[in-house]
Amino acid sequence: MIRHRIFILSLVVSIISANARAQHLPAFKPLRYDEDYSWLKKDSMTDFYKRMKYLPLSANGNTYLGYGGDVRFQYFYSKNEAWGDAPKDDDGYILTRWLGHADLHVGKHFRTFVQLQSSLANSRIDPSPVDENPLELHQAFVDVSPVVSGKTNLTFRLGRQELMYGSQRLVSVREGPNNRQSFDAVRTILTSGDYRVDAFYSHFVKAEPGIFDDGFNKNVKFWGAYLVRNKMALVHNIDLYYLGLWKRNATFNDGSGTETRHSVGTRLWKSNGDWKYDMEGLFQFGKFAGKTISAWTASINTSYEFSEARFKPEIGFKAELISGDKHKDDNKLQTFNPLFPRGAYFGLAALIGPANMLDMHPSVSLKLTDKVNLGIDYDMFWRYSKNDGLYAVNVALIYPDGNSGKAKIGNQLATNLGYQANDFLYLQGEFTWFNAGSYLKEVGSGKDILFTGATVQFKF
Known part of the structure; x- marks a missing residue:
C-alpha cells in the first residue's frame, strides 16, 4: 500500500512538472476513449507525460499505445439523510474512485481500449452498487474502422463500453x-x-459486490439509434433518437413486472x-406488467452569460414537466x-430523480478568477x-x-465552489440544503437535509 501511494504521488508530481514546462494539452473528454493523441507523432518536444500518451510501437509510428487514468x-456528510428515514451517520463517509485505461491503435483501421475501475465507499453505512464496486473490468472493446477519411468515418465497436448521448438526460456515463x-x-x-x-x-452491466464479477446481465437490454445534425440554420443543432428498453423486473408505484419501453424524442x-x-421533448410507449405505457417529458434549459461584465455572471433557468x-x-x-x-440530475446531492415531477430551477454562476468558479442554484419540486x-x-x-x-x-x-488548479487537478466544495415539503412530511419523517462534500480529482 505504501509503495502504491508513493507511485501515485510520483506520477502526480511528474505530470504536473511536465505540464508546467509544456504548452496546454487538449482538455480531457467525458468519454476517455474519444481522446486522440495521434498528433504527438509530429511533436518533437517529448517528455514523460507525452510518452505515456503516445508510445510508438512501429517504425512509422502508426501503431502506438497510450495510457491514462482518473x-x-x-x-x-449528510444530516437527516433520506429526510430522516436513513440510519444516522455522525461522521460522514469517504468515496474513492480509481480509473485506469490502455488504448492500442494498430494503423487507422483497428483499435482496442481497456479500462479498469475500482470504486470504494469507506465508512458508508450499507453502500449501494452505485457507491462501491471494488475492482472490475469497466470497459474492454475493439474498433474496426473500414472507412476513415477527412469527411466520413465508419466504425464498428464490439465489447464493454460507456455510452453517452445528448445532454445525458437519458443515457450517461454517470460521472457524479x-x-x-x-x-x-x-x-x-x-x-x-x-x-x-x-x-x-x-x-446493461450490473455492478456486483465482489472483484471481477460483473458478468453478462440478461435481465436488462437496451438498444437504439441516435442522430445528431450540427450547424443548422435557426436551431443550430438538433438530435433525433429512438431508444428501447427491456427489463425483466421493474417496479413503480403502480406495481412490479416486466417492462418493454420505447422512447422517441x-x-x-x-x-x-x-x-x-437546450430544449428536449420525448414520448414513451410500450408494455409493463400487462399495462400500456404512455409517458412523456418536456424540458427547457437556457442561460445567458454577461461575458463583458466582471466575474462573467451567467444566469440560467431550467424547467421540466415529467409525467406520472x-x-x-x-x-x-x-x-x-x-x-x-446522469447521477447528479437535480443538483450535486442527487436526492431525487426525474419521474413524476414538476421542477423549476433558476441558477447563477460566477467566474471569480480564471481558475475559480462559483455556482448557486435553487430548485422547486412538485x-x-x-x-x-x-x-x-x-x-x-x-x-x-x-x-x-x-x-x-x-x-x-x-x-x-470549484478550483481548476491546472490541466490535471480539480478541487470542489459543495453544500446543499433541502427543505422538505408537505408531501415528504406526510409519507415519511420529512426532515430537512443538510449535505456537504469536498472533492479532489486528478486526471492524466
Whole structure:
C-alpha cells in the first residue's frame, strides 16, 4: 500500500512538472476513449507525460499505445439523510474512485481500449452498487474502422463500453456517483460532415459486490439509434433518437413486472456563445406488467452569460414537466422512465430523480478568477401526479403515493465552489440544503437535509 501511494504521488508530481514546462494539452473528454493523441507523432518536444500518451510501437509510428487514468477522492456528510428515514451517520463517509485505461491503435483501421475501475465507499453505512464496486473490468472493446477519411468515418465497436448521448438526460456515463456505468454492446458509429449517427444493441452491466464479477446481465437490454445534425440554420443543432428498453423486473408505484419501453424524442440545443439553450421533448410507449405505457417529458434549459461584465455572471433557468401515473391499479402506466441518466440530475446531492415531477430551477454562476468558479442554484419540486410516488435517479421508488393529496416535494438550495488548479487537478466544495415539503412530511419523517462534500480529482 505504501509503495502504491508513493507511485501515485510520483506520477502526480511528474505530470504536473511536465505540464508546467509544456504548452496546454487538449482538455480531457467525458468519454476517455474519444481522446486522440495521434498528433504527438509530429511533436518533437517529448517528455514523460507525452510518452505515456503516445508510445510508438512501429517504425512509422502508426501503431502506438497510450495510457491514462482518473483518481477521485470525496468526503460527504449528510444530516437527516433520506429526510430522516436513513440510519444516522455522525461522521460522514469517504468515496474513492480509481480509473485506469490502455488504448492500442494498430494503423487507422483497428483499435482496442481497456479500462479498469475500482470504486470504494469507506465508512458508508450499507453502500449501494452505485457507491462501491471494488475492482472490475469497466470497459474492454475493439474498433474496426473500414472507412476513415477527412469527411466520413465508419466504425464498428464490439465489447464493454460507456455510452453517452445528448445532454445525458437519458443515457450517461454517470460521472457524479462513485461507480460509472457501462454496457456490453455492439455498436455502429457513422460520422459524415455535420452528421453523426449511432446505432447500438446492449445489455446493461450490473455492478456486483465482489472483484471481477460483473458478468453478462440478461435481465436488462437496451438498444437504439441516435442522430445528431450540427450547424443548422435557426436551431443550430438538433438530435433525433429512438431508444428501447427491456427489463425483466421493474417496479413503480403502480406495481412490479416486466417492462418493454420505447422512447422517441428530439432535442434542440446551442452550447456556445453568450446565449445557450437546450430544449428536449420525448414520448414513451410500450408494455409493463400487462399495462400500456404512455409517458412523456418536456424540458427547457437556457442561460445567458454577461461575458463583458466582471466575474462573467451567467444566469440560467431550467424547467421540466415529467409525467406520472394518473390512476393506480388501472390498465395504464404514465410514469416516465429516465432510462440511464446522469447521477447528479437535480443538483450535486442527487436526492431525487426525474419521474413524476414538476421542477423549476433558476441558477447563477460566477467566474471569480480564471481558475475559480462559483455556482448557486435553487430548485422547486412538485409531484406531477398525486397518485404516483417519488423516485430516485435510477427509478427506484423512494416513497409511494401514500394516499397523500399533497404535491409539494420541497425546495433545494445548492452551491458549489470549484478550483481548476491546472490541466490535471480539480478541487470542489459543495453544500446543499433541502427543505422538505408537505408531501415528504406526510409519507415519511420529512426532515430537512443538510449535505456537504469536498472533492479532489486528478486526471492524466
